[in-house]
Amino acid sequence: MVISYRGYRDDPRLKTRSSPEPASNGTWISLNIAVVGAGICGLVAAVALARQNHTITIYEQSDELSEVETGIQIPPNSARLLLKLGLGPYLQNYVTEPQQMSMRRWKSGNVIGYTRMGTELRKQFEAPYWVVHRGDYHKALHDLAVDLGVTIKLGSKVVSYDSAAPSISLEDGQIISADLVIAADGVLSKARKIVLGDADRPPHLTGFAAYHAVVDMDRMREDPEISWLLEKPSLNLWVGDNRHVMSYPLSSDKTFNMVLSHPDNSDGTECGDNSEKHLPDMQEEFAGWDPVLMKIIGLIDSTIKRPLYSGSLTSRLVRGKLIILGDAAHSMLPYMSQGTAMDVEDSVALAQSLSRITAKSQIPLALSIFETVRVERAVQVQEASLLNGKIWHFPDGPVQKARDLAMMPEVKGQSFSHSPNQWSDPTTQMWSYGKGNKSGMV
Numbered sequence: 001m002v003i004s005y006r007g008y009r010d011d012p013r014l015k016t017r018s019s020p021e022p023a024s025n026g027t028w029i030s031l032n033i034a035v036v037g038a039g040i041c042g043l044v045a046a047v048a049l050a051r052q053n054h055t056i057t058i059y060e061q062s063d064e065l066s067e068v069e070t071g072i073q074i075p076p077n078s079a080r081l082l083l084k085l086g087l088g089p090y091l092q093n094y095v096t097e098p099q100q101m102s103m104r105r106w107k108s109g110n111v112i113g114y115t116r117m118g119t120e121l122r123k124q125f126e127a128p129y130w131v132v133h134r135g136d137y138h139k140a141l142h143d144l145a146v147d148l149g150v151t152i153k154l155g156s157k158v159v160s161y162d163s164a165a166p167s168i169s170l171e172d173g174q175i176i177s178a179d180l181v182i183a184a185d186g187v188l189s190k191a192r193k194i195v196l197g198d199a200d201r202p203p204h205l206t207g208f209a210a211y212h213a214v215v216d217m218d219r220m221r222e223d224p225e226i227s228w229l230l231e232k233p234s235l236n237l238w239v240g241d242n243r244h245v246m247s248y249p250l251s252s253d254k255t256f257n258m259v260l261s262h263p264d265n266s267d268g269t270e271c272g273d274n275s276e277k278h279l280p281d282m283q284e285e286f287a288g289w290d291p292v293l294m295k296i297i298g299l300i301d302s303t304i305k306r307p308l309y310s311g312s313l314t315s316r317l318v319r320g321k322l323i324i325l326g327d328a329a330h331s332m333l334p335y336m337s338q339g340t341a342m343d344v345e346d347s348v349a350l351a352q353s354l355s356r357i358t359a360k361s362q363i364p365l366a367l368s369i370f371e372t373v374r375v376e377r378a379v380q381v382q383e384a385s386l387l388n389g390k391i392w393h394f395p396d397g398p399v400q401k402a403r404d405l406a407m408m409p410e411v412k413g414q415s416f417s418h419s420p421n422q423w424s425d426p427t428t429q430m431w432s433y434g435k436g437n438k439s440g441m442v
C-alpha cells in the first residue's frame, strides 16, 4: 500500500533553477552537496540547503518516489520552519489544522486529557499544528526542491562512502565527489556505521509494532454512533495497557487516519502489507476497547504493520565531511510525533551553520557547531518519546489513576501549570514547539 508518482527523471523543471536567497551573511559560498536518500528528510535537507545557494544532488536508490499511504503530524516547531522555507503554497491545500486533542480512556472512551489546539496553539507558537497525508507532504517537498534547482537522481544506490574526501560510490561504479555528503538513508542507514564507528548500535526493535490504516470518512458519517468524532477536526487518542490508538482526519483524501500501537515481540519479518492476517490480529489486540473505537476498527479494509524501532541515544552526527540526518541519525519511537520534525530542525540548523562560513576551510567548524547543538536536542526528544510511551501505556491501577487525576484540570477547563499529557503540559510545549527550544534555530 504505497503511493507513487512517476515522471521525475524527465521533468523539465529538474533543469531549471530559480534564484536562491543569499547566504545570511551576504556572502555567496556555494557548496556542492550530495544527499543520499529522497525520503522526507533528504528532501527537507535539500530544500534548506538550496535556499542558501548550495548546489544539491539527491541520490535515491528507488526507481520512483513514494511514501507510505498514511498521515503524519507536523507540530509547530516543524511547521514554522517549513513555512520559512517556502513550503506553504505547496502544502496549504493538503493540510488540516486539528482544533483539539482528546485523550480517551481505552475502555469507555471517556476524555481523560484535553489539549486546545487550532488558533490558540498557532498564536502561542506563531505556527500551526498540522496533520497531512505523507504522500502530499513528500510531494510538496519534492516540488519545492525541484523548483529550487535540486537534481534528483533515481535508481542510484549508494554502496560506499568516503567521509574524508568526501565522496560516494554508486552501485554502477560511479564515484561522486562533493564538498559535503549528507546521508538521509533511513533507519537501516549504512552511513551511520561510518560516522559512529565502533560506537554504532543499530536501532533496535522496541517490542512494539504499529498498524497503519485509513477509513473512508463518508462511511463513518453514515453511523451516528461514530460520526460525531468528525464534527470538528481533532486528534483522538485512546490509551490503555501497553497500547494506544492515535487518530485524525486527513481532509485532502477524506480519510480518517489511524495508528494502532501494540506489543509485538516478533523479529519484524511478518510485518508489512498482509491485511488478511493483520486485520483479525488487530481486532484481537484491541478487543474490549471503547465500542466507538471498535466500530471504526471494523471499517478498516486494509492495513500495514510496521515494527517500531528506536535508535540508541544520538552521540554524533558528523565524521569528516559526512553527515547523517533523519532516521539514519536519531530514529525514535513515534510517541511525541517529532521524528520528521527533528529532520526539519536538523536541516535548517545545518543550513544556518553553513551560511555563516566565508571559506571552505571553515566547513569543519560549521559542522562541529551544528553537531553540538543538534545532538543535545535529538537526545532530549528521543528520551521524551520513550517517556511518553510509558505515560500513555500505564495498566489500570494506582499510577494510571494518579495520571488521570493530574489531567483532570485540563479536562474541566481549569487552569494548570503542569500535566502528564505531553501535548498540554506548558513546559513540554515550550521546549517542543517554542522558538527558544535549544533546537539551534535563530
Ligand SMILES: Cc1cc2nc3c(=O)[nH]c(=O)nc-3n(C[C@H](O)[C@H](O)[C@H](O)COP(=O)(O)OP(=O)(O)OC[C@H]3O[C@@H](n4cnc5c(N)ncnc54)[C@H](O)[C@@H]3O)c2cc1C
Pocket (backbone or CB within 6 Å): 036, 037, 038, 039, 040, 041, 042, 059, 060, 061, 062, 071, 072, 073, 074, 156, 157, 158, 159, 184, 185, 186, 187, 190, 210, 259, 306, 308, 325, 326, 327, 328, 334, 337, 338, 339, 340, 341, 342, 343
Ligand atoms: C508509526 C509512525 C508514526 C510516525 N508519526 C510521525 C509524526 O506524526 N510526525 C513526525 O514528525 N514523525 C513521525 N514519524 C517519524 C517519521 O516517519 C520518520 O522520522 C521519517 O519518515 C524518516 O524519514 P527519513 O527520510 O529519515 O527516512 P526514510 O523515509 O526511510 O527515507 C530514506 C530514503 O533513503 C533511501 N535510501 C536508503 N539507502 C539508500 C542507499 N544506499 N542509496 C540511495 N538511497 C538510499 C530510501 O530508499 C529512502 O527513500 C513516525 C514514524 C512511525 C514509524
